[in-house]
Amino acid sequence: MCSFENLSNLKVNTNEKLTTGEENKMLFCKGEIGDWKNYFTVEMSENLNRITEQKFHGSELKFLYT
Numbered sequence: 001m002c003s004f005e006n007l008s009n010l011k012v013n014t015n016e017k018l019t020t021g022e023e024n025k026m027l028f029c030k031g032e033i034g035d036w037k038n039y040f041t042v043e044m045s046e047n048l049n050r051i052t053e054q055k056f057h058g059s060e061l062k063f064l065y066t
Contacts, residue, residue, distance in 0.1 A: 049065060
């Protein structure tokens with residue numbers, strides 16, 4: 001089971017390099033609200049919304065999409 005406590009204990013690669021030493025800019029983003037729209041296609045967004053709804057079905061959480 002995933003919890004916030006477990007997530008906070010994960011090590012994060014902040015140097016933008018793979019273990020091989022190669023740069024991997026694809027793993028990093030600016031961290032700005034809404035910036036995901038610059039990287040996701042409409043199809044990717046709809047797929048993520050569908051998966052999110054399926055995974056949280058019955059949890060009483062409500063998701064608002066704009």
